[in-house]
Amino acid sequence: MPTDLHPIVPRDPPRTVAAFRDRLRELNGRLPRRLQQCADHVARNLDSIALSTVAQVAQAAEVPPSAMMRFCQIMGFSGYAEMQRLFREALSRGMPDYATRLANLKAGGAGHASTLVAEFVEAGRQSMEALARDLDETSLTQAVDLLARARTIHLAGFRRSFPVASYLSYVFDKLGVAAVLHDGVAGLGQRSLLRPGDALLAITFAPYSEETLALAADARAAGMPVVLLTDPPATRLAPVADIVLTVTEIDFGAFRSLSATIALALSLAVAVAARRDT
Amino acid sequence: MPTDLHPIVPRDPPRTVAAFRDRLRELNGRLPRRLQQCADHVARNLDSIALSTVAQVAQAAEVPPSAMMRFCQIMGFSGYAEMQRLFREALSRGMPDYATRLANLKAGGAGHASTLVAEFVEAGRQSMEALARDLDETSLTQAVDLLARARTIHLAGFRRSFPVASYLSYVFDKLGVAAVLHDGVAGLGQRSLLRPGDALLAITFAPYSEETLALAADARAAGMPVVLLTDPPATRLAPVADIVLTVTEIDFGAFRSLSATIALALSLAVAVAARRDT
DNA sequence: CTGATGATGGAATGTTTATTCCATTTCTCC
DNA sequence: GGAGAAATGGAATAAACATTCCATCATCAG
Numbered sequence: 001m002p003t004d005l006h007p008i009v010p011r012d013p014p015r016t017v018a019a020f021r022d023r024l025r026e027l028n029g030r031l032p033r034r035l036q037q038c039a040d041h042v043a044r045n046l047d048s049i050a051l052s053t054v055a056q057v058a059q060a061a062e063v064p065p066s067a068m069m070r071f072c073q074i075m076g077f078s079g080y081a082e083m084q085r086l087f088r089e090a091l092s093r094g095m096p097d098y099a100t101r102l103a104n105l106k107a108g109g110a111g112h113a114s115t116l117v118a119e120f121v122e123a124g125r126q127s128m129e130a131l132a133r134d135l136d137e138t139s140l141t142q143a144v145d146l147l148a149r150a151r152t153i154h155l156a157g158f159r160r161s162f163p164v165a166s167y168l169s170y171v172f173d174k175l176g177v178a179a180v181l182h183d184g185v186a187g188l189g190q191r192s193l194l195r196p197g198d199a200l201l202a203i204t205f206a207p208y209s210e211e212t213l214a215l216a217a218d219a220r221a222a223g224m225p226v227v228l229l230t231d232p233p234a235t236r237l238a239p240v241a242d243i244v245l246t247v248t249e250i251d252f253g254a255f256r257s258l259s260a261t262i263a264l265a266l267s268l269a270v271a272v273a274a275r276r277d278t
Numbered sequence: 279m280p281t282d283l284h285p286i287v288p289r290d291p292p293r294t295v296a297a298f299r300d301r302l303r304e305l306n307g308r309l310p311r312r313l314q315q316c317a318d319h320v321a322r323n324l325d326s327i328a329l330s331t332v333a334q335v336a337q338a339a340e341v342p343p344s345a346m347m348r349f350c351q352i353m354g355f356s357g358y359a360e361m362q363r364l365f366r367e368a369l370s371r372g373m374p375d376y377a378t379r380l381a382n383l384k385a386g387g388a389g390h391a392s393t394l395v396a397e398f399v400e401a402g403r404q405s406m407e408a409l410a411r412d413l414d415e416t417s418l419t420q421a422v423d424l425l426a427r428a429r430t431i432h433l434a435g436f437r438r439s440f441p442v443a444s445y446l447s448y449v450f451d452k453l454g455v456a457a458v459l460h461d462g463v464a465g466l467g468q469r470s471l472l473r474p475g476d477a478l479l480a481i482t483f484a485p486y487s488e489e490t491l492a493l494a495a496d497a498r499a500a501g502m503p504v505v506l507l508t509d510p511p512a513t514r515l516a517p518v519a520d521i522v523l524t525v526t527e528i529d530f531g532a533f534r535s536l537s538a539t540i541a542l543a544l545s546l547a548v549a550v551a552a553r554r555d556t
Numbered sequence: 557c558t559g560a561t562g563a564t565g566g567a568a569t570g571t572t573t574a575t576t577c578c579a580t581t582t583c584t585c586c
Numbered sequence: 587g588g589a590g591a592a593a594t595g596g597a598a599t600a601a602a603c604a605t606t607c608c609a610t611c612a613t614c615a616g
Contacts, residue, residue: 035593051370053572053573053574055574064595065575067593069574069576070594079575080574080575081574081602091329113418113545113549114415114545116544116548118410119545120541120544120545124537125403128399128402131395131399137391141391163445167438167440174533255449255544257540258536259406259535262537263398263535266533267391267394267398268391270394312564331603333603342564342565343565343566344564344605344607345564345565347605348563359572
């Protein structure tokens with residue numbers, strides 16, 4: 001008698017998307033073939049549920065609708081409708097008339113300040129979505145490894161990359177990680193601070209700043225590992241860096257919001273600090 | 279015979295949300311009472327249509343379902359279902375499995391770098407949505423007026439606000455607007471640059487930096503207009519500034535992505551430059 | 557005041573979609 | 587290899603929903 005296999009049987013339904021994922025993981029492997037097929041498909045297309053009918057989801061998962069219904073019940077819901085409600089609520093909380101508000105701001109009239117806010121917010125959102133979509137996790141992990149091993153981290157970023165570099169400098173300081181911001185205030189004298197065992201984190205976007213590239217080349221020549229944060233395609237830059245992280249930042253007009261770049265840079269910093277502490 | 283009032287009668291349906299808005303504007307004022315009520319409500323809750331039934335939107339608009347149906351037809355659709363399809367498609371294009379991707383990143387494991395990226399992206403998105411939602415357009419316009427009249431714009435921002443101030447410095451330079459970044463590199467000597475006819479744009483978040491507040495107080499004493507960019511509630515700061523712009527930045531861990539702050543600051547800069555050129 | 561035109565609300569209808577049921581197949585364990 | 591249990595697919599049913607229709611009400615010109 002399989003008395004300990006009853007986690008399969010119903011219980012009360014997940015009330016958040018996170019809880020839903022948990023239940024999905026809990027069930028993984030213990031399900032019969034068709035239901036596992038449902039689980040796999042649903043796990044990969046969570047957001048399509050909010051807007052699709054059972055028939056559509058079932059067809060996409062290549063199972064009959066009745067199998068999908070059983071799946072919903074095993075997940076703890078009374079049926080598909082109840083499961084769908086969870087995702088619909090999550091979706092409507094996600095954008096609480098945000099689109100409308102943006103449109104209203106944009107309608108404020110060309111050149112008006114609130115229109116600009118809407119545009120920059122939109123550009124920032126797209127940039128961050130692109131980051132989430134295209135992030136190269138492998139390179140990111142390697143970059144963290146590499147920087148975590150460095151004694152001192154040197155930061156390079158000029159012109160529009162300077163805000164990012166200076167923010168990193170602040171964050172590293174708060175996190176207790178030794179970092180030097182090469183801000184060029186007193187000429188290039190800081191270059192003498194480059195020592196074996198250090199690493200360089202350089203940030204530059206096309207058209208690349210000469211100072212940054214020169215610094216990277218110097219560091220490379222001195223045998224220091226170099227991590228480069230830039231925009232794709234980074235073909236020209238591959239030779240001067242050990243790891244290249246790319247981030248697609250959407251411009252509005254001539255300027256970019258830097259949202260995605262900062263998010264990536266911050267993550268890098270926090271991950272490096274966490275790695276060091278252990 | 280009202281031969282020129284036939285724009286009310288059907289034609290082919292709007293195929294984009296923008297076209298939908300146009301048609302809405304075109305119809306405005308020419309509709310009988312109940313239908314106008316529908317139009318008003320729909321205009322204000324565009325995104326709720328994708329997820330609601332006729333009965334729900336009708337109830338929210340305080341009209342019977344049949345009135346809502348008539349409204350759909352006047353908009354050019356065959357009925358509510360067709361109208362809803364437009365918004366559902368817009369919604370699913372808007373987040374192309376972005377939520378799923380984020381969740382996958384988060385699942386990478388606590389402390390892992392890609393998890394952090396997901397968290398910072400999420401925080402950034404929320405911050406920007408909050409900005410779009412809560413932006414005080416009046417204050418923004420006043421700030422633009424005020425800064426556009428200044429001969430030179432002084433920029434103050436230290437610690438975590440420094441990246442924003444330095445980016446503004448870069449942007450103003452590109453835009454040909456005279457601006458001075460008070461970066462404190464050479465002590466506080468730059469204070470002597472404050473002259474009548476200038477204005478100060480200060481950025482600071484709780485806990486407020488003393489330098490920034492002191493500079494603002496000085497500027498105020500010298501009769502210069504002061505615009506302050508900070509987080510709500512800004513009660514303590516109201517006395518030292520002419521205009522206070524607030525922006526809610528969501529933290530993740532101890533750090534913030536600055537997305538919303540930068541978007542607002544950039545908009546301010548571009549609007550000021552545009553105003554000056556005319 | 558009256559008749560015509562248009563607007564309105566609610567009940568009736570038809571369609572889509574979820575859900576259940578059951579006959580058949582597939583596994584599992586002895 | 588066979589008995590029992592579980593799983594499966596598809597057809598039948600039920601629920602939710604959109605849509606239409608019509609009787610009633612308001613508006614306005616003459």
